[in-house]
Amino acid sequence: MAELLESNEIFFTAFEPKVQNRFIVNIDGVPAYLIKAAARPSITNGTITLDHINLKRKLKGKSEWQDVSITLYDPIVPSAAQAMMEWVRLAHESVTGRNGYADFYKKDITINVLGPVGDKVEEWQLKGAFPSTVDFNGSGLDWASNEALLINVTLTYDYAILQY
Numbered sequence: 001m002a003e004l005l006e007s008n009e010i011f012f013t014a015f016e017p018k019v020q021n022r023f024i025v026n027i028d029g030v031p032a033y034l035i036k037a038a039a040r041p042s043i044t045n046g047t048i049t050l051d052h053i054n055l056k057r058k059l060k061g062k063s064e065w066q067d068v069s070i071t072l073y074d075p076i077v078p079s080a081a082q083a084m085m086e087w088v089r090l091a092h093e094s095v096t097g098r099n100g101y102a103d104f105y106k107k108d109i110t111i112n113v114l115g116p117v118g119d120k121v122e123e124w125q126l127k128g129a130f131p132s133t134v135d136f137n138g139s140g141l142d143w144a145s146n147e148a149l150l151i152n153v154t155l156t157y158d159y160a161i162l163q164y
Contacts, residue, residue: 018121022114028107029087034080037071038111041124041160067154074149084134084151091130105130128158
């Protein structure tokens with residue numbers, strides 16, 4: 001005999017969705033209002049395969065947090081290019097060729113998703129983050145363009161924590 005569904009499974013339940021345009025990213029040394037776009041973290045779990053007679057058994061291997069991309073506006077003042085270059089210099093100084101200690105260039109970053117009234121409804125902490133790629137030509141220079149200059153940054157980090 002057919003199983004009947006409960007009424008709460010059939011009828012629509014109202015909810016408030018999180019939306020892409022309500023977020024704020026906090027990075028020490030970079031004003032939050034300069035960050036135009038950001039990605040939330042993602043994780044990939046490796047696989048360990050164990051062979052046994054006629055089958056393969058799979059287990060979870062090492063977990064790896066994937067890089068996060070952010071896009072910054074680059075105003076005249078405060079210069080996002082200068083802020084990002086200061087962070088890069090903590091890891092590598094082009095003039096001297098010296099690299100810095102991880103304790104100097106690795107930062108903890110907070111990504112907050114906001115509700116409709118500006119309340120924090122989701123918080124990610126990226127631990128041990130640093131820029132692995134800084135593309136100062138994010139939107140390019142073009143005499144025919146009327147667009148703001150952007151900087152594209154790829155952040156590498158050790159791990160992420162979803163607080164709520």
